[in-house]
Amino acid sequence: MDRLLLVISTCCFFLGFATTVQALRARVYRASGLNFFAILAGFFCQSAFLYLRGQQVGRCPLTSFFEVFIFLSWALVLFYLLIGPTYRLSLLGAFTSPLVFALQTIALLRLPDAPVRVNMPPNPWMELHAAISILAYGAFALAGVAGVMYLAQERQLKTHHIHSIFYHLPPIRDLAVANRRLILTGVALLAVGIGSGFMVGNWQSHTSKVAWSIGVWLLYGAILALSAGHRLSPRRAAWLSVGAFTVALITLSGISFIKEPGIH
Amino acid sequence: MEILCLGLSHHTAPIELREKFAIPDGEIGSAAAQLRSAPGVSEAVIVSTCNRVEFYVAAEQTAAGLAAVREFVTARVAAPDEGVFFQHPTAAGVRHLFRVVSGLDSMVLGETEILGQVKKAYAAASESGATSKHLNKLFQRAFNVAKDVRTNTNITRGAVSVGSAAVELAEKIFGRLATCKVMILGAGETSELTAGALQARGVKSIFVANRSYDRAAALAQKMNGKAIHFDEWQRDFHDVDILIGSTAAPHHVLTAAQLAPIMRPRPDRPLFCIDLAVPRDIEPAVNDLDGVYLYDIDSLQAIAAHSLNVRRQELTLCEQMIERHAAEFGAWLADEPGQRQTFMRAQAEGAKP
Numbered sequence: 001m002d003r004l005l006l007v008i009s010t011c012c013f014f015l016g017f018a019t020t021v022q023a024l025r026a027r028v029y030r031a032s033g034l035n036f037f038a039i040l041a042g043f044f045c046q047s048a049f050l051y052l053r054g055q056q057v058g059r060c061p062l063t064s065f066f067e068v069f070i071f072l073s074w075a076l077v078l079f080y081l082l083i084g085p086t087y088r089l090s091l092l093g094a095f096t097s098p099l100v101f102a103l104q105t106i107a108l109l110r111l112p113d114a115p116v117r118v119n120m121p122p123n124p125w126m127e128l129h130a131a132i133s134i135l136a137y138g139a140f141a142l143a144g145v146a147g148v149m150y151l152a153q154e155r156q157l158k159t160h161h162i163h164s165i166f167y168h169l170p171p172i173r174d175l176a177v178a179n180r181r182l183i184l185t186g187v188a189l190l191a192v193g194i195g196s197g198f199m200v201g202n203w204q205s206h207t208s209k210v211a212w213s214i215g216v217w218l219l220y221g222a223i224l225a226l227s228a229g230h231r232l233s234p235r236r237a238a239w240l241s242v243g244a245f246t247v248a249l250i251t252l253s254g255i256s257f258i259k260e261p262g263i264h
Numbered sequence: 265m266e267i268l269c270l271g272l273s274h275h276t277a278p279i280e281l282r283e284k285f286a287i288p289d290g291e292i293g294s295a296a297a298q299l300r301s302a303p304g305v306s307e308a309v310i311v312s313t314c315n316r317v318e319f320y321v322a323a324e325q326t327a328a329g330l331a332a333v334r335e336f337v338t339a340r341v342a343a344p345d346e347g348v349f350f351q352h353p354t355a356a357g358v359r360h361l362f363r364v365v366s367g368l369d370s371m372v373l374g375e376t377e378i379l380g381q382v383k384k385a386y387a388a389a390s391e392s393g394a395t396s397k398h399l400n401k402l403f404q405r406a407f408n409v410a411k412d413v414r415t416n417t418n419i420t421r422g423a424v425s426v427g428s429a430a431v432e433l434a435e436k437i438f439g440r441l442a443t444c445k446v447m448i449l450g451a452g453e454t455s456e457l458t459a460g461a462l463q464a465r466g467v468k469s470i471f472v473a474n475r476s477y478d479r480a481a482a483l484a485q486k487m488n489g490k491a492i493h494f495d496e497w498q499r500d501f502h503d504v505d506i507l508i509g510s511t512a513a514p515h516h517v518l519t520a521a522q523l524a525p526i527m528r529p530r531p532d533r534p535l536f537c538i539d540l541a542v543p544r545d546i547e548p549a550v551n552d553l554d555g556v557y558l559y560d561i562d563s564l565q566a567i568a569a570h571s572l573n574v575r576r577q578e579l580t581l582c583e584q585m586i587e588r589h590a591a592e593f594g595a596w597l598a599d600e601p602g603q604r605q606t607f608m609r610a611q612a613e614g615a616k617p
Contacts, residue, residue, distance in 0.1 A: 157437060158551065160563045162570070167421065171439035176532065233531035233554040 002056075003113060005049040006070065010108060012042030013101040020094035024165060035093050036084075039077060042100070046074040056115045062130040063116040068252070069107035071131075073100045075138020076145075079185070083142070083178065091168055092178075095145045125199040133193030133213065137248065139186035140220060143179050144245035147238035150175040154235055176234035179241055183224050190217045216248050265306065265398050265600060266326045269357035270333045270349060271318030274371050277348040279314075285341050287312040293388030299336045300394040304328030307399040309389040311364070313381045315371055320361065322398040326353055358402065358593050362586045365410040367419060374419040374575045379410045402593065409589045416585070417578040422571025426454065427461035429567040430538050430559070434462060434506055437534050437557060447471040447504040449497060449518075450511030451483040454540045454561075458508055463487055471504070473497035475511070502526055506536045509545030520549035527553055538564070 016038035023035075049070060053061035061067045080096045107113070153169045156162055169175075194213050197203055203210055223240050226232035232240075272285060287295050292310045299308040299319065307322035319336070323329025330351055337344045352360050360369070365382050367374045386403040389395050395403070414420050423429035431441075438444050444467045448455050451474040459470055470489030474480035477493055484491035492500060501507075511517055518537070527535065531554060539546040539560040551558035559567075 153436065157433070157557050160559065160566070162567060166436065169436075171436050173437065173534065174439050227532065230529055230531055235554055 002049050002052045003108075005045045005052070006104065006108060009042040009045030009049065010101060010104040012038045012045065013097045013104065016042065016093060016097035017101055020091070020097070024094075024168070035097070039080065039093050039097055042097075043074070043077045043081060046070065046077065050074060053115060057118070059118065059122040060127045060131050062134065063118055064112065064114075066107050066111040066113045068134065069103050069111065071134045072137050072141065073103045073107075075135045076100055076103075076141045077138075078135075079138050079142040079182065080145075083182070091149065091165075091170070092142075092145060095149055096142065099141065099145060123200055125196050125201075129193050129197040129200060132189050132196060136186045136189035136193055137245075137252075139182050139189060140216075140241070140245050140248060143182035143186060143241045146175050146179040146182060147241040150179060150234060150238040151242070154238075172234065176237070179234070179238055180224070180227055183220055183227075183237075183241060187217060187220050187224055190220070212251060216244075219244050219248075265597070266323050266329060267354045267357050267398060267402060267597070268321050268323055268326060268329045268333070269318060269352040269360050270321075270330060270337075270344070271311075271316060272344075272348050272350070273316035273318070273369065275369070276350055281348055282315070282317060285317045285337065285344075286314075287317065287340075289384070289388075292385055293392035293394070295340075296385075296389035296394035297392040299333065302332040302336055304332045307396045308394045309386055309399055309403065311382055311385040313378065315378075316364070316369075318364070320357065320399060320402070322396070322402075354597070355590065355594060359586060359590045361402065361406050362409045362589055363583075365406045366413040366582060366586065367410075368413075368579065368582055368586070372424055373572065374421075374424070374578075376414070376420055379407070383407065398597070401596065405589065405593050409586060412589070413582050413585055417581050418574050419578045419582055421574055422567070424568050424572045424575065426540070426561065426564045426568060427458045429564045429571075430458050430508075431461045431465055433557070433559060433567075434536055435465070437536050438505060441465045441467045443468055444505040445469050445471070445503055446489075446506045446508065447473065447497065447501065448483070448489075448508045448510070449473050449494075449545060450475075450509065450513075450541065451479045452510040452540065455508045455510035456483060456487075458538060458540065459487060462506065467506070471497075471500055498522075502530070504535070505533070506538065507546075508538045508540065510540040511545050512541070513545060514543055516547040517545040518550065519547040520553060523550050523556065524553060527555055531555055540564075 016035045019034045019038065050061050053067060057063050062071055076096060077100055080092055084092045084096075149169060150172055153166065153172050153175065156166045157172065190213065194210070194217060197206075197210065197213070223232065223237055223244065227234075227237050272282060274282070287310055289312075292312055296308045296310045299305060299310065299321065304325060305321045305323050309320045311318045311320070319333045321329050321333055323332070334344055363369045365379050367376060367378055370378050382403070386395070386399075390400070423432040434441055434444070441462065444462075446459055446462055446467050446469070448459050448470065451472055463470060470484070470487050471492055472480045472484040472487070472489055473492045473494045473496070474483070475494050477491065480491040480494070483489075507518070509517060523535075534555045534557065537546050537550060537556060537558040539558065542561065544560055546558060546560075548558065548560075550556050
């Protein structure tokens with residue numbers, strides 16, 4: 001049942017992506033509500049999956065890399081639903097849905113999805129640490145998506161090669177602001193995540209994870225500080241947010257299982 | 265009932281004639297009511313803009329209706345010259361109105377201002393009691409046609425003038441222009457038009473620098489901006505978001521070497537440079553600087569030409585949509601006793617506007 005929910009959710013994100021691609025390729029672009037509703041439906045299925053999985057494992061469903069991918073996808077969509085309509089970034093969904101589709105497809109096809117039984121009783125600090133940290137990565141992921149949109153629009157403005165997507169992408173200043181605020185949100189959440197990790201008590205046995213998390217926090221913190229200090233252009237911030245998330249995602253897979261089979 | 269259109273437009277008459285027959289905004293309602301009271305006319309709407317003066321009437325008889333409009337025009341201004349005044353009987357008149365509101369008959373293909381002007385004309389006529397069942401139906405239908413055409417084709421897509429292309433690009437860089445400061449170097453006509461287009465979108469302030477300070481002051485006054493001495497333009501430049509260059513200088517007024525140190529402390533504040541001068545005022549290499557977007561007259565004209573081309577490609581589709589709507593309106597009109605044959609005959613004649 002829970003895997004079926006995930007398959008439906010993945011199909012919803014594919015549908016959201018496909019409808020936007022179709023709309024962009026059509027002679028006349030019409031912002032379709034279908035994209036938003038497909039993403040919303042996908043989000044509900046993701047939420048239902050995470051709820052069921054949480055019931056099964058008796059804690060926040062972050063016991064395996066499979067669940068981490070799904071939780072990360074859920075966080076990414078959550079931030080899109082929160083900021084997309086606020087900033088009128090209608091096409092953000094078009095850029096978000098393929099990333100979520102890819103993450104969930106990889107999870108479904110490549111990762112073992114069996115629930116991992118953890119013998120230790122749930123620790124509230126550990127739950128908070130894991131959930132907040134993955135939410136932070138959701139914000140970083142969406143910052144990366146906004147970064148890609150910024151770079152696409154900026155390139156058209158620089159080269160004077162105006163394509164039809166130019167008329168539908170938001171102004172670069174709005175994208176730069178969205179990118180910066182998402183990084184700020186991610187840095188703040190990750191700070192809480194790291195802080196709560198220290199409250200767990202046995203952080204000394206996870207030094208590589210702690211070092212990695214602090215490294216990611218410092219990397220995004222540096223992007224933020226340089227931007228705030230007028231020492232980093234939005235274009236470079238966009239490149240860095242895309243690069244930083246890619247590096248974080250790749251290293252996450254290596255770092256997560258260094259000491260034990262679960263995130264917890 | 266016949267629906268008739270008689271008028272003149274930029275296609276048929278020069279501005280000297282159009283302004284002669286134009287009816288001021290404040291008078292179009294009462295003028296429509298006056299026309300409606302003429303013998304043989306049941307309903308009337310008058311559309312008067314800088315590009316057209318058109319009289320739409322509903323009349324029982326074509327000849328009587330047209331004669332009444334001609335008499336009305338003669339009494340107001342002068343006898344309508346058949347060389348410049350066109351007249352369309354029912355089917356062609358309906359089609360003509362649909363083309364007008366959709367921007368297909370406008371000087372700038374696909375412009376949308378005409379829709380608002382026709383809406384105003386109709387509202388004025390309606391308020392003065394000059395319209396009834398037929399013209400109400402016709403104009404409501406026309407507004408739906410305009411919406412349909414604009415929504416389902418690319419007829420309004422992109423900017424088709426240098427000024428509007430500059431505005432469109434500025435909005436894609438800055439979003440809302442209310443916080444943007446504009447500096448004009450060289451008080452030329454094109455720079456004035458471009459700055460005017462930006463001003464219409466609500467830019468915060470405009471600085472004007474010109475070799476002749478008096479000319480800068482005159483333009484600044486006209487644009488509600490601030491004139492500065494040409495030698496001092498660099499002093500205020502650090503705070504500018506949009507630069508319009510149109511001086512007659514034979515060399516670059518702004519180079520990448522000059523601009524780089526100005527941009528360094530403001531990496532998160534883009535600069536949009538519009539170079540309208542020939543020879544160019546701004547060194548092309550400034551476009552390589554982070555956050556600087558340089559467009560010269562050629563690149564702006566290329567964008568405008570591309571948009572116009574896109575709009576032209578949409579014409580056939582727009583005409584098909586208008587034909588369909590005109591046929592539907594004709595069917596409605598034909599439901600009235602004795603109307604079907606008249607409308608079908610007129611439509612078969614296919615009189616193009």
